[in-house]
Amino acid sequence: EAGVAQSPRYKIIEKRQSVAFWCNPISGHATLYWYQQILGQGPKLLIQFQNNGVVDDSQLPKDRFSAERLKGVDSTLKIQPAKLEDSAVYLCASSLLLAGLDTQYFGPGTRLTVL
Amino acid sequence: QKEVEQNSGPLSVPEGAIASLNCTYSDRGSQSFFWYRQYSGKSPELIMSIYSNGDKEDGRFTAQLNKASQYVSLLIRDSQPSDSATYLCAVNLRSGGSNYKLTFGKGTLLTVNP
Numbered sequence: 001e002a003g004v005a006q007s008p009r010y011k012i013i014e015k016r017q018s019v020a021f022w023c024n025p026i027s028g029h030a031t032l033y034w035y036q037q038i039l040g041q042g043p044k045l046l047i048q049f050q051n052n053g054v055v056d057d058s059q060l061p062k063d064r065f066s067a068e069r070l071k072g073v074d075s076t077l078k079i080q081p082a083k084l085e086d087s088a089v090y091l092c093a094s095s096l097l098l099a100g101l102d103t104q105y106f107g108p109g110t111r112l113t114v115l
Numbered sequence: 116q117k118e119v120e121q122n123s124g125p126l127s128v129p130e131g132a133i134a135s136l137n138c139t140y141s142d143r144g145s146q147s148f149f150w151y152r153q154y155s156g157k158s159p160e161l162i163m164s165i166y167s168n169g170d171k172e173d174g175r176f177t178a179q180l181n182k183a184s185q186y187v188s189l190l191i192r193d194s195q196p197s198d199s200a201t202y203l204c205a206v207n208l209r210s211g212g213s214n215y216k217l218t219f220g221k222g223t224l225l226t227v228n229p
Binding site for chain 2: 044045091104105107
């Protein structure tokens with residue numbers, strides 16, 4: 001079974017530029033998550049999709065971050081404009097069931113550096 | 116109180132010893148609990164999940180859950196240098212309505228010395 005795919009793996013941009021990340025979850029998984037992991041911290045949930053609807057985006061900085069999940073499969077996360085403090089690893093995860101109670105499987109992540 | 120707290124570490128144990136990792140959480144209504152291992156530069160990898168009070172064993176790993184004390188732990192027996200990693204405790208906390216949000220602790224860095 002293929003795992004969660006993410007691209008790109010690394011991205012370096014200057015502040016105020018925009019960037020987009022892509023995620024393809026495990027086939028058949030209903031729920032998709034985007035996390036931000038700052039060095040030395042645990043992952044922090046940014047947004048949770050159930051099929052193609054948003055379940056929780058309470059920690060998403062909506063003035064600069066946006067995300068969508070078209071047709072309930074792939075998802076993109078965008079930052080516009082980027083700030084220095086956005087430097088982090090962005091992790092995508094998926095889980096089979098709804099409601100977010102079961103095991104989440106993580107992709108390899110995208111390491112973002114904002115200069 | 117932080118939602119999910121782990122002992123700060125770093126934790127260093129000799130090869131062959133038992134490593135004990137601890138975690139407390141704030142929400143009595145939490146129903147599912149996970150331990151993830153994260154090697155440097157890699158993404159989190161699930162090693163144990165536990166849903167009921169008591170112990171759950173899987174090879175050299177044992178997860179222990181005490182919902183009354185809001186406490187979950189991970190024991191690693193016969194620790195190996197390859198176990199050296201950051202261990203993340205994750206708890207599904209209620210986030211409104213019937214939805215739950217997986218919340219991570221900061222992680223404990225474990226080093227197993229040969």
